[in-house]
Amino acid sequence: MKVVLQNVTKKFPSRSKKAPEDVIAVNDFTFEIPDGKLIGLLGPSGCGKSTTLNLISGLQKPTGGRIFFGEDDVTDLPPENRGVGLVFQNYALYPHLTVRKNIMFPLQNFKGEAKLTREVMEEKVLEAARLVQIDGLLERKPSELSGGQQQRVAIARALVKMPSVLLLDEPLSNLDARLRLQTREELRRIQQETKITTIFVTHDQEEAMSISDMIIVMSAGVVQQIGPPQQVYDDPVNLFVAKFLGTPPINVFEGEVREGILYIGQEAVLQVTGAADQPVTVGVRPEGFVLQEDGPLSCNLSRVEVMGRDISVVSTHPLCQNTAIRSIISAENQHSVGGQTVRFALKPAKVFLFRKDTGERIRFEVD
Amino acid sequence: MEQNNYKGWLYLLPAIAFLGVFMVYPLVDVFVYSFEEGYNSASQTFFGTGLYNYAYVLHDPYFLQAVKNTLILVAITVPVSTGLALLISVGLSSIQKLKDLFQTVYFLPYVTNTLAVGLVFMILFKKTPYTDGLVNLIIGLFGGNSIDFIDGPYWAKMFVLCFYTVWVVMPFKILILTSALASVNQDYYNAARVDGTSKLRIFGRITLPMISPMIFYLVITGFIGAFKAYSDAVAIFGTNLNAAEMNTIVGYVYDMLYGDSGGYPSYASAAAIILFAIVLTITCINLMISKRSVHY
Numbered sequence: 001m002k003v004v005l006q007n008v009t010k011k012f013p014s015r016s017k018k019a020p021e022d023v024i025a026v027n028d029f030t031f032e033i034p035d036g037k038l039i040g041l042l043g044p045s046g047c048g049k050s051t052t053l054n055l056i057s058g059l060q061k062p063t064g065g066r067i068f069f070g071e072d073d074v075t076d077l078p079p080e081n082r083g084v085g086l087v088f089q090n091y092a093l094y095p096h097l098t099v100r101k102n103i104m105f106p107l108q109n110f111k112g113e114a115k116l117t118r119e120v121m122e123e124k125v126l127e128a129a130r131l132v133q134i135d136g137l138l139e140r141k142p143s144e145l146s147g148g149q150q151q152r153v154a155i156a157r158a159l160v161k162m163p164s165v166l167l168l169d170e171p172l173s174n175l176d177a178r179l180r181l182q183t184r185e186e187l188r189r190i191q192q193e194t195k196i197t198t199i200f201v202t203h204d205q206e207e208a209m210s211i212s213d214m215i216i217v218m219s220a221g222v223v224q225q226i227g228p229p230q231q232v233y234d235d236p237v238n239l240f241v242a243k244f245l246g247t248p249p250i251n252v253f254e255g256e257v258r259e260g261i262l263y264i265g266q267e268a269v270l271q272v273t274g275a276a277d278q279p280v281t282v283g284v285r286p287e288g289f290v291l292q293e294d295g296p297l298s299c300n301l302s303r304v305e306v307m308g309r310d311i312s313v314v315s316t317h318p319l320c321q322n323t324a325i326r327s328i329i330s331a332e333n334q335h336s337v338g339g340q341t342v343r344f345a346l347k348p349a350k351v352f353l354f355r356k357d358t359g360e361r362i363r364f365e366v367d
Numbered sequence: 368m369e370q371n372n373y374k375g376w377l378y379l380l381p382a383i384a385f386l387g388v389f390m391v392y393p394l395v396d397v398f399v400y401s402f403e404e405g406y407n408s409a410s411q412t413f414f415g416t417g418l419y420n421y422a423y424v425l426h427d428p429y430f431l432q433a434v435k436n437t438l439i440l441v442a443i444t445v446p447v448s449t450g451l452a453l454l455i456s457v458g459l460s461s462i463q464k465l466k467d468l469f470q471t472v473y474f475l476p477y478v479t480n481t482l483a484v485g486l487v488f489m490i491l492f493k494k495t496p497y498t499d500g501l502v503n504l505i506i507g508l509f510g511g512n513s514i515d516f517i518d519g520p521y522w523a524k525m526f527v528l529c530f531y532t533v534w535v536v537m538p539f540k541i542l543i544l545t546s547a548l549a550s551v552n553q554d555y556y557n558a559a560r561v562d563g564t565s566k567l568r569i570f571g572r573i574t575l576p577m578i579s580p581m582i583f584y585l586v587i588t589g590f591i592g593a594f595k596a597y598s599d600a601v602a603i604f605g606t607n608l609n610a611a612e613m614n615t616i617v618g619y620v621y622d623m624l625y626g627d628s629g630g631y632p633s634y635a636s637a638a639a640i641i642l643f644a645i646v647l648t649i650t651c652i653n654l655m656i657s658k659r660s661v662h663y
Contacts, residue, residue, distance in 0.1 A: 059557050080563030092554035096576040096662035105572075106562035161562065 001070045001164040001197055003033040003056060008065035010051055025051040027221040029065065033214070036195045038188065040208030040229075043218035044244070049201040052218070053167050056199065058082045069164055080109075082165075085158030085196075089170040091150045093142040099153050100138040103128055106161045128160040131190060148179045155187075159194065166191075168200035172207060184211050205245050209233065217241050234349075239359035242283045242352055248312070248326040250352075254319040255282040257353070257362075265319055269296045270346050272353065272364035280362060281354040288350025289313070289327035295343035299325055315342050401636035408632050420637035429609050430638060433619040436600075439525060440532060440615065441593040448533040449585055452540035457570070459541070460548045470545070477538035484535070485602040492516035492527050492603075517604065524604070524613055532599050536592065540585050547581035548574070579661045587653050594646050597621065616642045 010026040025048040033039050041049050054060040056067060058079035066075045074082050093102050103125045107116055116124070129135040132152040142150055151171065158166055171187065172180045188211040191198045202208050208215050209229040217224040217232065217240075225237045236242035242250050255264045256279045262270040264282065289297075291313070299315035302324060306312075313327045327344065353362040400406050401420055403413040424430050459469055476484065492500045494515045503513040514520070516527045551574065559569050575582075597617035600608055608614035609622065616638060623635035 057561055059560065079557075079561045082561075084561060086558065086561045088554045088558060090552070090554060092552065092558040094555065094573060094576075096579075097572075105559075105564075109563045109565070109568070157558075157562075 002035045003165055003197060003199070004068040005029045005031055005052075005056075006066045006068070008052075008055060008062045008067060010048070010055060010060065011063045024221050026055065026062070029223055031216060031223060031226055033197060033199065036197055037213040038191045038211060039197075039199045040212035040215040041199055041201045041218065042205055042208040042215050042244070043203065045203055047218045048221040049203075049218055050169055053086075053169055053199065053201050056165065057084050057086050057167050059086075083161075083163050085161065085163030085166045087151075087154045087158045087166070087168040087171055089173060091142075091154040091174075093150055093153055093157070095142050097141075098138065099129070099134065099140050099142070099145070100125055102142065102153055103138075103157045103160050106157060110161075124160055125156075128156040131159065131193065132156045132186070147175050148183060151175065151183060152186075155190065159190070159196070163196060166194075166196045166198040168198065170202060171200055172202070172204070180207070187211060206247055209245065217244060219244075236283075236352060237361050239281055239283065239354040239361075242354070246285060248286045248328070249322070250283045250285055251325045251327075252321040253282040253284065253317065254321070255280050255353075262351075262353070264297060264317075267296050267298065270348060270351055272348075272351075275353055275362050275364040278362075279356050281356055281359070283352040283354065284346060285350040286312075286326045286328040288347045289329065289344040290347060291329055292343055292345040295345040297344045297346065298341050299344065301340060301342040313342060397636045397639055400633055401640045403633055406633045406636075413633070420633045421641070424634055424637045424641065427634075429614060429622075430616075430619050432609075432612060433614040433616050436525070436528075436613060437594060437596065437615045440529060440596055441590060443529045444532045444536070444593050445586065445589040447529070448536050448540060449582065449589060451533065452537050452544055452585070453582070455537075456541050456544035456548055457574075459545050473541050474538045476534055477542070481598065481602055484531075488527070488531055488603060494518070518611075521612060524611065527603060528600055528613060531603055532593065532596060535599065536589065540589070543581055543585060544578065547578040551577045576662045583653075583657045583661045587650060590649050590653065591646055594642065594649070616645075 008026060008029040009024070011022040011024050013022055014020050027048075029052065041052060043049050051060065055062050058074070058077060058081075062075065066073055068074065069082065094105065097105065104121055107121045107124060110116055125138070126135060129138060132155050134149060134152045134156065137145060137149060137153075142153065145153065151174070155168075155171075158168075168187075172183055175183055184207055187198075187200070200208075200212075212229055214227060215229050215232055216226045219240050225232050225241045227235075232241065233245050236245065239252075243252065253264050255262055255269075257263075257272055257275045257277050259277065260271060260273045260275065261268045262272045262275075262280070262282065297317075299317045299320075302314045302316060304311055304313055310328050310330055313325075313329055315325045315327070316323075317325055348366045353364065354360060355362060402416050402418070404415045404417065404419045406413040455473060459466060459473070462469070490500065491502050494500060494503070494513075494517065498504075499507070499513045500516070502516065507513060514523050516523045518524075555573050555577070556569060559573055564572075595617050596615050600613050600615055600618060604611040604613045606626075608618045614622070620635045620638045620642070623631045623638060
């Protein structure tokens with residue numbers, strides 16, 4: 001089922017007397033989530049991701065705007081009538097019930113005609129448990145499970161009633177790095193098998209990029225950019241998005257455009273036809289550097305980190321806002337690195353210009 | 368680790384010595400007295416040993432009355448006070464406005480002086496030449512006959528005693544239960560709401576199991592407290608509880624030691640051991656039940 005948010009706003013009344021203005025957690029959200037996709041809601045902590053999720057689930061009511069599931073306006077529906085499945089960050093498994101009873105819990109709430117017989121419930125529980133591969137653990141209590149297993153139980157409990165929308169709040173943040181990698185693949189597989197529209201909240205951009213069909217980047221209650229992960233990465237609309245996506249992070253320089261040429265300091269580093277003359281903020285992706293003996297950008301070499309397939313050249317530049325410039329170069333070029341300075345040429349497609357005041361993207365022609 | 372064991376005992380010594388002198392030794396002593404016939408604490412003499420003290424106590428109509436009173440008191444006040452406290456706590460946690468006010472009001476009996484409380488109950492229930500008491504006035508308004516709650520029929524006196532006990536023990540239970548309710552993670556309720564769980568089912572399947580350790584704690588201490596009731600009865604009916612048919616087991620023990628008919632430490636010891644046996648049995652039963660229904 002597709003999910004549509006129209007001008008959704010959520011304000012919380014201020015509790016402090018010193019700052020009486022309302023806190024705007026979600027500001028004028030408008031987006032449409034297509035049916036059957038996996039969506040990553042991405043942003044730094046405190047940007048309103050979880051609030052957005054709660055608004056979709058119905059646990060919180062928006063102060064303005066409408067929310068639609070398919071064609072139905074669900075804005076005023078309480079959570080129980082929306083048919084959403086919700087997985088909490090801490091899983092919220094009922095500690096006194098076995099895994100089987102935890103998963104069965106939502107099914108036992110059906111009333112009237114929807115009421116299920118014991119056999120049907122058992123069958124559905126088993127089906128959900130098989131989907132997340134915990135069918136051997138049904139008689140255990142949550143406290144007897146590992147973090148990853150608890151996570152699966154929580155997903156099974158959310159899926160067992162076949163929700164129209166599945167919502168996950170920071171689903172992987174309580175898992176260790178290895179398990180996180182494994183579970184996110186699992187999440188992807190489960191979503192593709194069930195075809196349920198799934199929205200998950202995360203602050204980890206790598207997590208969001210790796211499994212989402214689409215990501216929504218948020219900052220301070222405002223949607224920054226929506227799109228497929230690769231597109232958002234390759235074509236950020238502003239400095240925030242460019243900085244937020246990518247590991248290692250983008251390298252940011254102070255620069256200036258004069259007559260279609262980009263200068264960093266006194267060095268003319270790139271032709272940027274179409275950009276107006278002005279001081280700019282320059283973002284260069286780590287993979288946007290090319291080692292070149294007569295390259296236009298010279299940096300002070302700190303060290304070279306070998307990572308097998310690639311090498312990472314760490315250097316500094318007086319006009320760079322990052323403490324160190326990280327550039328990823330394929331390992332074949334290693335021999336040409338040495339000495340005090342290192343010179344780079346830049347790949348135009350990996351260089352982004354932003355306005356100094358607003359951080360908005362300034363586009364130029366790339367040939 | 369092993370060779371340092373004596374150090375641990377050394378640290379425990381003050382507590383062990385204190386408890387040994389003031390708790391364990393008297394307990395053993397009481398147990399011994401209960402088998403010594405006609406023990407006299409002044410001359411430290413007794414006639415013989417055997418089960419005579421128990422036989423006497425178990426045939427004493429005053430003791431049987433005290434056991435009956437205590438059992439009725441326990442059977443009524445423990446479930447009623449725990450149930451009411453649970454209802455009030457749930458109510459308190461679900462309101463926003465005036466929550467602090469109500470919390471204070473419900474906690475007042477806990478910090479109020481027993482004599483002041485006794486005075487309030489006098490005004491409510493006591494019949495004097497001038498007035499029949501507030502409760503009788505209300506009964507009169509509905510056309511009922513006035514009842515003497517303090518010197519009247521047995522059930523009326525038992526009602527006042529139970530009412531008083533429930534009222535006195537409830538604040539503490541409310542305090543414990545409201546904090547237990549507040550400590551239940553809100554996510555459990557949100558999860559249940561998203562799944563369309565009814566309020567009643569949320570209460571029965573989530574809230575109750577989550578706070579069951581606290582309820583269990585209150586039931587156990589409530590049973591023990593009610594079995595040891597004495598001062599409540601004195602506050603309402605005065606010290607001559609046998610005459611009022613309102614004596615409790617602890618009251619009986621006290622009377623046997625210091626009352627007008629007192630001076631019989633052997634009988635008192637036997638009665639105390641019987642009380643101990645009853646409380647022990649009930650607590651064991653509670654523990655067995657808790658294994659099935661309490662979720663830690």
